[in-house]
Amino acid sequence: MRLLRRLLRHLNSSLTLSEAEVTRINDKYFTIGPVLIDRLRVREGLVYAGRYLGRDRRLFEPSSLLLQMLASEPGTYKVHVGRAAAWLFVCGRDLFEESVEEIEPRLILGAHYLVVHGGRCVGYGRYETAGERRVLRNLFDLGDFLRRES
Amino acid sequence: MRGREFFLGRYAELGQRLTGEETTPQAIRVNPLKAGDGHVIEVLEGEGVRLRKIPYLDHGYRVIHSGFSLGASLEYLLGLYSIQETASQLPAQMLRPGPVDVALDMCSAPGGKTTQMAAYMGDQGVLIAVDSSRDRLYAVENSLERCGVTNALIYHGDAAAIDLGTRFTKVLLDAPCSGNYATDPKWFSKRTMRDVEANAARQRRLLGRALELLEPGGTLLYSTCSLEPEEDELNIQWLLENHDAELAPINGPGAPGLTSVFSEELDPRVSRCRRLWPGGGTQGFFLAEVTKP
Numbered sequence: 001m002r003l004l005r006r007l008l009r010h011l012n013s014s015l016t017l018s019e020a021e022v023t024r025i026n027d028k029y030f031t032i033g034p035v036l037i038d039r040l041r042v043r044e045g046l047v048y049a050g051r052y053l054g055r056d057r058r059l060f061e062p063s064s065l066l067l068q069m070l071a072s073e074p075g076t077y078k079v080h081v082g083r084a085a086a087w088l089f090v091c092g093r094d095l096f097e098e099s100v101e102e103i104e105p106r107l108i109l110g111a112h113y114l115v116v117h118g119g120r121c122v123g124y125g126r127y128e129t130a131g132e133r134r135v136l137r138n139l140f141d142l143g144d145f146l147r148r149e150s
Numbered sequence: 151m152r153g154r155e156f157f158l159g160r161y162a163e164l165g166q167r168l169t170g171e172e173t174t175p176q177a178i179r180v181n182p183l184k185a186g187d188g189h190v191i192e193v194l195e196g197e198g199v200r201l202r203k204i205p206y207l208d209h210g211y212r213v214i215h216s217g218f219s220l221g222a223s224l225e226y227l228l229g230l231y232s233i234q235e236t237a238s239q240l241p242a243q244m245l246r247p248g249p250v251d252v253a254l255d256m257c258s259a260p261g262g263k264t265t266q267m268a269a270y271m272g273d274q275g276v277l278i279a280v281d282s283s284r285d286r287l288y289a290v291e292n293s294l295e296r297c298g299v300t301n302a303l304i305y306h307g308d309a310a311a312i313d314l315g316t317r318f319t320k321v322l323l324d325a326p327c328s329g330n331y332a333t334d335p336k337w338f339s340k341r342t343m344r345d346v347e348a349n350a351a352r353q354r355r356l357l358g359r360a361l362e363l364l365e366p367g368g369t370l371l372y373s374t375c376s377l378e379p380e381e382d383e384l385n386i387q388w389l390l391e392n393h394d395a396e397l398a399p400i401n402g403p404g405a406p407g408l409t410s411v412f413s414e415e416l417d418p419r420v421s422r423c424r425r426l427w428p429g430g431g432t433q434g435f436f437l438a439e440v441t442k443p
Contacts, residue, residue, distance in 0.1 A: 041315030
């Protein structure tokens with residue numbers, strides 16, 4: 001939970017998740033709605049339940065479900081990009097400033113931003129300087145689905 | 151009892167002349183939890199992909215041409231569509247669980263049909279997925295996450311023995327089976343009748359358990375991608391003889407279930423099942439819709 005909360009803070013999210021709302025299964029975190037909770041009568045063998053939030057790694061590794069929730073939330077830090085930039089980002093590349101079409105609310109060096117294309121979140125990164133240039137350093141992207149299965 | 155000539159001879163005896171070279175074209179299924187068909191088709195066609203709607207599928211499209219891997223596109227990673235063979239889109243479509251159902255997917259890996267069931271449920275109700283392979287369940291977890299599914303519980307366990315403390319209104323049993331040559335070029339050199347018989351025995355255990363887990367009035371959709379009647383019509387005949395079950399007629403592509411199998415005459419109700427031979431735009435497939443009085 002500590003790493004998850006740190007990620008939410010970094011992205012300026014107002015989402016609050018209490019310990020009671022979050023279910024941990026192995027190293028993964030979930031929220032489970034009341035209808036599903038009512039049918040959760042056996043814990044043995046359970047590996048996944050409800051809305052997957054992500055898992056603990058060195059940094060918190062967010063799920064695409066959590067990223068999309070955060071992207072839909074007003075106030076979270078976001079950069080909006082076109083399809084080509086979104087594709088490069090999910091291939092693991094960093095984003096150069098000129099690829100960014102819009103920043104919410106403004107560029108803050110060191111802050112974390114969700115990367116959004118057409119209203120859908122493809123990952124997140126941190127604004128840094130790289131020599132003379134400013135880049136959004138890729139910290140996590142949806143290409144992870146392919147890396148997990150390779 | 152193995153080899154190409156042996157199996158093709160069996161199919162001929164069942165009334166189907168096949169070459170053994172039939173294949174199935176790639177197909178995708180649009181995920182309505184994430185996007186409308188029109189949007190996905192427009193984006194993919196903008197990237198040079200050519201698709202053709204499959205008339206009997208709700209969200210299925212045959213891939214006519216693609217210059218890149220459709221399993222590694224931006225839209226795939228966003229969960230807007232999945233790659234799913236044409237016939238394998240039929241079981242969940244025919245079962246059609248709704249938002250108030252308590253549904254079970256008994257052998258869920260790799261998760262294509264599980265996410266399809268969730269889509270029919272509008273990500274509401276309760277969907278429980280089970281598989282006996284922990285390694286293959288990682289693919290189910292990834293599919294649920296990618297496709298935006300939040301109404302599911304996943305269990306690692308043997309579906310023939312599992313007790314989850316609940317009964318279900320809809321059950322999908324897409325049973326582990328011998329498969330067919332249309333999706334596996336080495337199939338003829340791998341499979342023997344001993345495999346078929348072992349699979350049929352396992353499938354009967356699963357079928358019996360599926361019926362126990364079903365609420366009265368509920369529906370069980372049994373499917374395999376096997377062409378062997380021991381795993382298909384003969385299992386349904388066994389179910390009718392040994393359990394209180396009824397068959398609902400299935401309309402759609404393919405042919406009625408066989409009622410005459412190697413000189414054995416089956417219950418005429420078995421014709422309500424559906425059998426798809428490879429070569430008609432799909433792989434080999436079998437479907438039975440079982441209801442519990």
